Amino acid sequence: APHTPPRPILALPDQLISQIAAGEVVDRPAAVVKELLENALDAGATQVTIRLEEGGVKRIAITDNGRGIPPDQMPLALARHATSKIASLSDLENVGTLGFRGEALASIASVAQVTLTSRTADADHAWEISGNQDGQVTPSSGALGTTVDVRDLYYNTPARRKFLKSDQTEYGHCAEVVRRIALSRPDVAFSLSHNGKTVDHWNVSEIEKRSAMILGGEFATARLPLDENSGQLRLHGFVGLPTASKARADSQYFYVNGRFVRDKLLAHAVRAAYQDVLHGDRYPCYVLSLELDPALVDVNVHPSKIEVRFRDGRAVHQFIFHAVSRALAQTSATSFGATPA
Ligand code: ADP
Numbered sequence: 001a002p003h004t005p006p007r008p009i010l011a012l013p014d015q016l017i018s019q020i021a022a023g024e025v026v027d028r029p030a031a032v033v034k035e036l037l038e039n040a041l042d043a044g045a046t047q048v049t050i051r052l053e054e055g056g057v058k059r060i061a062i063t064d065n066g067r068g069i070p071p072d073q074m075p076l077a078l079a080r081h082a083t084s085k086i087a088s089l090s091d092l093e094n095v096g097t098l099g100f101r102g103e104a105l106a107s108i109a110s111v112a113q114v115t116l117t118s119r120t121a122d123a124d125h126a127w128e129i130s131g132n133q134d135g136q137v138t139p140s141s142g143a144l145g146t147t148v149d150v151r152d153l154y155y156n157t158p159a160r161r162k163f164l165k166s167d168q169t170e171y172g173h174c175a176e177v178v179r180r181i182a183l184s185r186p187d188v189a190f191s192l193s194h195n196g197k198t199v200d201h202w203n204v205s206e207i208e209k210r211s212a213m214i215l216g217g218e219f220a221t222a223r224l225p226l227d228e229n230s231g232q233l234r235l236h237g238f239v240g241l242p243t244a245s246k247a248r249a250d251s252q253y254f255y256v257n258g259r260f261v262r263d264k265l266l267a268h269a270v271r272a273a274y275q276d277v278l279h280g281d282r283y284p285c286y287v288l289s290l291e292l293d294p295a296l297v298d299v300n301v302h303p304s305k306i307e308v309r310f311r312d313g314r315a316v317h318q319f320i321f322h323a324v325s326r327a328l329a330q331t332s333a334t335s336f337g338a339t340p341a
């Protein structure tokens with residue numbers, strides 16, 4: 001059969017590029033919450049307020065008391081591939097901030113109605129910008145820090161909107177993201193509301209108290225503290241006793257350099273350490289933080305940065321396995337009621 005003539009290759013318009021990227025970066029309201037919270041923490045905030053409406057689909061408004069954005073930079077904050085966090089490849093390889101891709105706000109702004117309001121310490125008042133990077137920056141009011149107000153997620157991408165679950169389900173995912181981040185930063189106060197009602201409020205506290213508030217009092221009375229160093233690696237946090245295990249893997253919090261991750265290698269190392277004290281159908285509870293030289297771990301594996309890749313995965317696996325095993329050995333397996341496997 002004869003070929004149809006080739007279609008011309010066209011450069012995509014910016015808005016469409018962002019909408020395509022948004023498919024990966026902001027696949028649901030919870031992803032918006034994650035990106036905005038990470039920005040707040042990267043800005044040095046000590047207090048963060050999260051207001052959600054209708055599962056975050058109608059509105060996600062996050063206010064922080066961080067360093068703010070100067071008015072002349074506000075359009076750039078909404079521009080693609082514009083970031084204040086890295087400037088070179090060596091910065092990328094040693095990245096210490098949660099963000100660095102410079103695409104979250106641009107992606108969000110391409111699929112929702114965004115207003116950014118911000119005030120820096122040396123400004124007499126706040127400024128705001130709505131829409132995208134082409135919006136006007138106008139005087140506004142507000143305290144030191146930043147508010148990002150995201151309304152009507154996917155209003156212009158109906159196909160994607162159809163993939164959203166019920167408000168309650170979407171809200172549940174948003175709340176889980178808030179818990180993950182709140183657990184990683186007990187030195188920051190968080191407040192979460194849904195449909196005008198305050199759901200959670202966590203004051204600045206020690207990790208002991210923050211984790212008890214988030215994982216429940218039961219975990220607080222049945223956990224072993226852990227803090228181990230080996231060469232370039234440090235693992236600290238808490239592992240739950242087998243008595244505090246659950247039928248679902250919903251209380252497993254693992255952080256790498258402050259970032260919540262879901263990683264097979266890490267989960268396997270912890271699981272293996274529990275092998276002799278926990279039945280195969282039970283899931284341990286834990287809050288663990290691995291700290292290592294940022295150059296030894298690649299966080300730029302996936303746009304959501306939930307996966308990581310270690311330069312020496314074997315060494316990391318062994319270290320975690322041994323550290324968790326030693327913590328669990330503090331008490332003999334039988335004394336906390338585990339049935340031998
Ligand atoms: P990234 O976080 O990867 O840099 P974003 O699109 O999330 O990309 O944000 C773009 C830029 O906007 C950031 O680099 C930062 O300078 C600025 N910014 C975003 N949110 C905030 C905030 N809450 N406070 C201060 N600056 C912010």
Ligand code: MG
Binds near residue numbers: 105
């Ligand atoms: Mg960001």
